[in-house]
Amino acid sequence: MKPRCRDVNVLPGKLEAMKRRYPSKRTVAVLAGALIGDDDEDYAEKKGVKSMQHLPTAKTAPCTVSVGFSPSATSTPPQH
Numbered sequence: 001m002k003p004r005c006r007d008v009n010v011l012p013g014k015l016e017a018m019k020r021r022y023p024s025k026r027t028v029a030v031l032a033g034a035l036i037g038d039d040d041e042d043y044a045e046k047k048g049v050k051s052m053q054h055l056p057t058a059k060t061a062p063c064t065v066s067v068g069f070s071p072s073a074t075s076t077p078p079q080h
Contacts, residue, residue, distance in 0.1 A: 029049040
């Protein structure tokens, strides 16, 4: 799956919900995926959404795409 501009459009609403749920935490909207196109990345940046591209490695393959939030900018990814 490849994230698109339409995925970016839902993030501001989800970000606000996370801010209400975790008011003492710093929340950041992140568009993450293995294949994020330049247009989609530029669109996310214009909307104030961070983007993070994950390239598959021997440890992470098969790679999955997640579009969502991290309640903390310092949270660690789940161990496989």
